[in-house]
Amino acid sequence: MDISGNTIFIPGSTSGIGLTLAVALHDRGNTVIVGGRRADLLERIAAEHPGIGTVQIDTADAASIEAAAKDVLARYPDLNVLVTMAGIMRVEDWHRPESFLASAEAVVTTNLLGTIRLIAAFVEHLRAQPDATIVTVSSGLAFAPLKATPSYNASKAAVHMLSESIRLQLADTSVKVVELEPPSVRTSLLPGQEDSEAAMPLDEFVAEVVELFETQPDAKEIQVERVKFLRYGEARGDYDQVVARLNASDPHGK
Structure with a gap:
């Protein structure tokens, strides 16, 4: 992906990685539209970051996605980049189905x-x-896998294979498919993660991601150095040790 001159929609970007990435990409000369559920956050973003567009969207609601897509494409017909940023992470206890089923379905x-x-x-x-x-x-x-978050792990593994598959299907089109693979980053994805010393600082993560987009425009996967410990355990042959270390340290995954 070229690092400038794009029109980019990032749903799920009113805070954390999404918002920080949106601002960074806007600063690099892109037209950026952020999406989120809360109108008050969207209004604040528009006021604090002039030039960044906003659209209300609930990515857990199919009708909301359809309506937001029509709105975005009507206002930004040159849209050429979609970043599917929205995501939630929940701690689950699978000993008791009544405690995890609703959470798992939401994830x-x-x-x-x-x-x-x-x-x-x-x-x-x-x-x-x-x-x-x-x-x-x-x-x-x-x-x-992080033991505490089974549905999150599974959903993200599915996103990985989905990315691999649609990349193959869309190879005969002008659409590239790039998979961003964050490690634990200091955001509010889980309680306490924003202050976790084991998680990667948010600004540092986004700066490295933008650099990778710039220096590796044909990359299929965007991997900061800190995620490679998790990403390549099986290939290195130390998967069991990776899983043990992951689950013996920080509850947020690194």
């Missing part, structure tokens, strides 16, 4: 179905662009 709906529905809403438009990119967002936990 899968947002992280996996949300990604699928977003791509479905925009892929026809993107195929009509001379150069377009879908950026999916998985996780280092797609490749090594």
Whole structure:
């Protein structure tokens, strides 16, 4: 993906990685639109970051995705990049189904179905662009499981394989598929994660991601150095040790 001159929609970007990435990409000369559920946050972003567009969207709601897509494409017909940023992470105890089932369903709906529905809403438009990119967002936990978050791990593993598969299907089009694989980053994804010394500082993560987009424009996976411990455990032959270390240290995954 070229690092400038794009029109980029990032649903799920009113805070954390999404918002920080949106601001960084806007600063690099892109037209950026952020999406989120809360109107008050969108209004604040518009006031604090002039030039960044906003649209209300609930990525857990199929009708909301459809309505937001129509709005975005009507206002930004040159849209050529979709970043499926929205995601939630929940701690679950699978000893008791009454304690995890609703949570698991919410995680899968947002992280996996949300990604699928977003791509479905925009892929026809993107195929009509001379150069377009879908950026999916998985996780280092797609490749090594954190015991406390089974549904999150599974949803992100599914996003990884979805990315691999649709990349093959869209190879005959102008649409590239790039998978962003964050490690644990200092955001509010889980309680306490913003202050976790074991998690990667947010600004540091986004700066490295932007650098990778710039220096590796044809990359299929965007991997900061810190995620490679999780990403390549199986290939290195130390998967069991990776999983043991992951689950013996920080509850947020690194």
